[in-house]
Amino acid sequence: MRSQHTAIDRQSLVRRHNVHQQSLDPRSPVSVGNGEFCFTLDLTGMQSMPGRYPVGARSELPPGTLLGTQSQWGWHAVPADGEYSLAGSTVTYDSPRGPVPYVDMVGDIVDGRETDTSRAETWLRANPHRLDLGRIGFSLPDRDNPDIQAADIVDPRQILDLWTGTATSTFALSGHPAHVTTACHPEQDLLGFRIESAALDQGLAVTLAFPYGSEAWHNAADWDQPAAHSTRVAEAEPQRWVIQRDLDGSGYQVAITGTGLVVEQTGRHEVLIRAEPGQEVLDFAVHFVSAGQGDCLPRGTGGISGIGKPATPEPAAAPAAATAAEAGTAVIDASRQGWATFWKSGAAVDLSGTADPRALEVERRTVLSQYLTAINCSGSLPPQETGLVCNSWRGRFHLEMHWWHAAHFATWNRTALLLPALRWYATVMDSGRQTAKDQGFDGVRWPKQVGPDGRESPSPIGTFLIWQQPHPIHLAELAYRAEPSRELLAEFAEVVFATADFMASFAHPTARGFELGPPLVPAQESYESVRGTASNPTFELAYWQWALRLASAWRERLGLPPREDWEAVAAGMVPPKVMDGTYAAIDVEPFTIRTDHPSMLCALGVLPQTGLVDPAIMRATLREVLADWDWDSTWGWDYPVLAMTAARLDDPEAAVDALLLDAGKNLILPNGHNRQTDSLPLYLPGNGGLLAAVALMAAGWDDGPERSAPGFPADWDVAWEGLVRSP
Incomplete structure (x- = not known):
């Protein structure tokens, strides 16, 4: 087994788990973001086909979509019909x-x-509920149905390059090849797009559409109340257009920056971006800015580099990096630099030297989970369980x-x-x-x-x-x-x-x-x-x-x-x-119900040894849970719990088996999402729990075995650096 001091080629480690897609998988879109802001995209590199990425109805609600644009400050409340208080409940x-x-x-x-x-x-x-800030997608406004259909996209190929945080999407549209690069600035709510295609000179355009807020369980966008909110181009000057959004006392602005653009408001809540005639490149940035009023909250601190962000609202002016001629490219370059810094910092775990086929899958889940938690869980508020991808609760x-x-x-x-x-x-x-x-x-x-x-x-x-x-x-x-x-x-x-x-x-x-x-x-x-x-x-x-x-x-x-x-x-x-020699869940009837979280295991797993827990009894409890539990009722973080408990009980084989247990709620999709159900298409506590378990298994814990990587099997070649020992 290699020492934890072995240098790891981090770029190779990360990039061998880049997300590659060549067909539309409605469960597995990719996102770009920075912890405060996130944009989830389809195979076009934008949000051109939201209907193909649905979130299944929960409680018979209308379906939502995974293709969201969300931030930590973007909240909305529907006006109350009366003086509502918790006293009535x-x-x-x-x-x-x-x-x-x-x-x-x-x-x-x-x-x-x-x-x-x-x-x-x-x-x-x-209320308040998180708001979808806007949909950005391709359209063909010169035809009867301007919406892009899956059949319009020929030979798609998409790569999410984790090392740079950029998505590149290639396809043919209207007989013309298209190449789209998408990125999010590491420190600002700023998206960069570079689109290269002759189709731009043949009518291909980009539409920004804005919804009302929704009280639905999973849907952050209500497209059926156009009169309840307003969208207007509030300011226009060379190379920059500012859109003012107002919803029930909440407000924010969207600044579009770039050269060679034609920007016009084409509908009550729609703005169209075209390339000037003769151009085959569209390079632009879209900056979402909190107005700091109502329920749209001012920005806090966060971001993937950990550099503090201002606690007061940002001015509506586009950032300096986005006023250059190639505004989208400037954002893309910033993303490349920011993500390289992220991956070079902190810790890394490399399992490529292990022959056991389970090792590659553990490594894939670990790398993708670092990316997903960075863009969804590192912001100025505790995250919702689906992060900034789509709503839940x-x-x-x-x-x-x-x-x-x-x-x-x-x-x-x-x-x-x-x-x-x-x-x-x-x-x-x-x-x-x-x-x-x-x-x-x-x-x-x-x-x-x-x-x-x-x-x-x-x-x-x-x-x-x-x-x-x-x-x-x-x-x-x-x-x-x-x-x-x-x-x-x-x-x-x-x-x-x-x-x-x-x-x-x-x-x-x-x-x-x-x-x-x-x-x-x-x-x-x-x-x-x-x-x-x-x-x-x-x-x-x-x-x-x-x-x-x-x-x-x-x-x-x-x-x-x-x-x-x-x-x-x-x-x-x-x-x-x-x-009967095992820990019950509670000390009154029914004592232990064998559904949902086997949370008694957390008492020696999430937690270190305490005076209240007997390892021998916990070992018997773990065996009983593994032998007879309703796995369909569990949740994604339960499997890291099993792994951490097994590791602390010196059973590394069981720990690895638990991380990869073949159960529906332990599924990790190609994009890294821990899918639970149709209404919970991703579940970030499962990703974060996995990372907590892998850190404990690799770096060990206080008063644990002194051998390297004590939570992994002895014949595994585990290289790690930068981890902090768990309590």
Whole structure:
């Protein structure tokens, strides 16, 4: 086995997993982006055929599309019909401390369908929602049906070059060869296109079309309400046109830059870009700019290079790089430089020396997951589960999933990509503190399903989850381990300490020790129906103990006196329930339901060894899960959980098998997407979880085996560099 110090040819490693496509695969479009902004494209290098890339209906909703243009700041809210508040969904539950109010849901969710919900609950669950900022695609405006059809595209070939973040698409259209290069600027919401084709002189054009916002579960664009929003070319000058967009108090601008262009508004919400007569090259940039008003939020910090972006809205003027004669080429060049910097930084894992055929697939998934999490999960907000590709849960993000999206940035030595979204927690502390106070707890109780404002959503599940509570402590600790500094400790101390305050007060003392719940729903959401009686989930017990001890360590590092209440709760947590030699999911009936996440495994996998977990019992639990679990009901991050638990239990063969387990939710498509269902065509927690598992398996963990790559089989040739050891 090679040493971790072996130099890796990173360019070869990355490029051998470039995405090549020669036919339209509706499940597998590629994207370009930078963590704050993302553009998903079809085989034309644009969004010319959105109808061919549908997202299947969920709860009988109209279909959406994967070909989105989304940003961290681009949000919208439909005007409310009245004064909606969470009070109408609040239900009082009995708890060991007495009656406690919880935001619940008068309606219900059955097989993903929201039933009997009031308009207030629907609005509160759906607003604000992430907005599709616009569709950019080829058109043939001089024919009766200007839309491009799949039959119009002959002999397509597309390559997403991961090393440069650029997509090149070649095809024939109207009898003419076409070559399209697409890229996103690494630090700005700026797309670059270079189109080379004689068809440009024969009528081929580019259309920008703009939708209204949608309250649908998966669809970020509503094309059926043209009167509800406005689009106008607000400014025009040589080489630059600015489009003003207004939606219910939200606003943004779109600047088109380039020479040799003819730009005109051809419809209420359509703008056409043509090449001047005689030209066979169209080189232009499209810059999306937040107006910093309403629900379209100002830009934060983020981007693949980790360089901070301004917290105030950018001016409408196009950036200097895009005012040159070849505006699109300038963006493409910036992408090439930015992505090369990304891949040369951080960590790398090379499995090419391993004869085992599984190694190449693990490596492919690992490289593609780095690209996808960089463009979708490294921005200034915690990501939605489908990132910036398309909506799920209306684009609202789930804080219990934040660890799965982003923890790996620290272990892969790219902490700068973790910090922007981690800083978001400080912006919603007031509302989280009020939630805790209303329920009689100290500190801050973090919400579950939210938009940028941090306002909770009505739900019979989400508001009862507790496993998102320790996440900010865990993420901050990973950041500190990767880049230890007093400045980082000071920056996140308030978030860490307020989180610990809530956790310590939530755990209630009994004759047995400190216990959790009821009410609650564990990470394994199969217990929703018993949320009023569920208590002491195995994973959450261990997480509570470990995270409270981390918070105590932060106080010690900062020279602050210890908190005896935190330490007492951590020392006194009750042990998890053991039945027939294995860990149960919760300690009351039904004890263990064999569907959804086998989350008890997280207690020694995601977490290191704690005093609450017996490795021998966890080993038996892992065997039982592998032998008899309903894999169809699992989710993409469950397989990295299996791998991390197996690795920590010194079973590397089982760890690799788990990463590649042949199950529907563990499918990784040619573009790297972890497909779950028709309504969840990608699932980034699966990609992020894979990266966390591979880092642990390669670099090891505290107090683990000293051999190189302890989580991989002994006969594997694992070369790695730059990884940070896991806790």
